[in-house]
Amino acid sequence: MSEPTKSQAPAATGRAGPIRGTVPVLRGVGEMRHLGLVAALAILVVVGLVTRPDNFATASNLISILSLAATIGVITVGATFVIIGGGIDLSVGAVMALASVWATTLATQSYGPVVMAICAILVGTGAGLVNGWLIAYGRLVPFIATLAMLVAARGLAQRMSDRRTQLIQAENSAIVDLSTSRVLGIPLLVYIFALVVVLGWILLNRTTFGRRTYAVGGNPEAARLAGIDVRRHTMLLYALSGMCCGIAAILIMARTTTGSSTHGDLYELDAIAAVIIGGTLLTGGRGTIIGSILGLLIFTLITNLFILNGLNTSDQLIAKGLIIVVAVLLQRRNLKERAP
Numbered sequence: 404m405s406e407p408t409k410s411q412a413p414a415a416t417g418r419a420g421p422i423r424g425t426v427p428v429l430r431g432v433g434e435m436r437h438l439g440l441v442a443a444l445a446i447l448v449v450v451g452l453v454t455r456p457d458n459f460a461t462a463s464n465l466i467s468i469l470s471l472a473a474t475i476g477v478i479t480v481g482a483t484f485v486i487i488g489g490g491i492d493l494s495v496g497a498v499m500a501l502a503s504v505w506a507t508t509l510a511t512q513s514y515g516p517v518v519m520a521i522c523a524i525l526v527g528t529g530a531g532l533v534n535g536w537l538i539a540y541g542r543l544v545p546f547i548a549t550l551a552m553l554v555a556a557r558g559l560a561q562r563m564s565d566r567r568t569q570l571i572q573a574e575n576s577a578i579v580d581l582s583t584s585r586v587l588g589i590p591l592l593v594y595i596f597a598l599v600v601v602l603g604w605i606l607l608n609r610t611t612f613g614r615r616t617y618a619v620g621g622n623p624e625a626a627r628l629a630g631i632d633v634r635r636h637t638m639l640l641y642a643l644s645g646m647c648c649g650i651a652a653i654l655i656m657a658r659t660t661t662g663s664s665t666h667g668d669l670y671e672l673d674a675i676a677a678v679i680i681g682g683t684l685l686t687g688g689r690g691t692i693i694g695s696i697l698g699l700l701i702f703t704l705i706t707n708l709f710i711l712n713g714l715n716t717s718d719q720l721i722a723k724g725l726i727i728v729v730a731v732l733l734q735r736r737n738l739k740e741r742a743p
């Protein structure tokens with residue numbers, strides 16, 4: 404295909420213009436949706452206070468909710484970028500498991516907690532880069548590429564650990580301290596989660612990288628004509644998702660004091676569902692970090708209420724599946740209503 408001529412350049416710029424111009428409108432829509440998510444959270448809180456008044460509003464239960472949300476939440480931030488960029492990542496749970504296993508091998512632990520943390524982040528980022536390269540340059544469909552990574556990463560984690568749980572040694576207790584040490588009564592890992600959310604929000608809303616993410620997800624061809632290297636940006640989005648998986652691996656190691664090939668089972672379900680419930684379009688081009696976190700808190704509260712009320716895990720999965728279906732149907736309905 405020939406390069407666009409100078410006379411075509413304004414058209415390309417104009418094509419990309421509406422992508423930026425719609426951002427204020429989308430933010431307004433996002434704010435309205437955020438209010439609905441806050442209302443849903445309030446309803447769940449009321450349900451918890453009514454059904455389990457003695458257990459739900461306790462400090463220990465609130466800390467438990469925040470700790471669970473922190474691990475999945477870091478993954479959710481990365482998943483938000485990928486889905487806004489028009490992709491999908493099914494491998495996040497398996498990549499987190501692989502990072503936790505690699506970081507807790509005896510060879511890695513011999514170098515201390517800092518190297519363990521760096522190793523987890525590098526493994527996660529590396530897996531994300533592989534996903535991104537296969538999708539952007541290998542032309543694989545994101546669903547297939549990340550599904551392959553899901554299987555491969557889980558298998559490699561099982562091979563490395565020999566299907567055994569690897570304990571964090573006493574001399575590396577600094578990792579565990581992230582879960583046990585508290586500031587103002589809140590574990591350090593929750594503060595790490597909050598920091599990731601803030602940095603993710605800034606990256607998405609206040610940087611060129613964020614604007615390009617919306618552009619690539621909204622219309623890849625228009626983004627390419629506007630001068631964006633779409634393939635490179637796509638690879639970076641998956642690398643970012645992988646890095647978030649590495650950070651989440653550190654948090655789950657802190658919570659469980661272990662590295663295991665079973666970590667992160669079905670985390671991809673919770674992360675993707677939280678992003679969808681938060682208002683991010685599966686087709687890309689629209690979404691917010693705040694919406695994704697509110698969606699995550701809804702899912703975490705539902706899980707907590709099921710546990711407190713002694714309901715079966717299978718019922719919990721059915722309820723989550725129904726919520727995902729309803730969220731996608733509502734998205735499609737809203738898109739049809741806005742269509743000219």
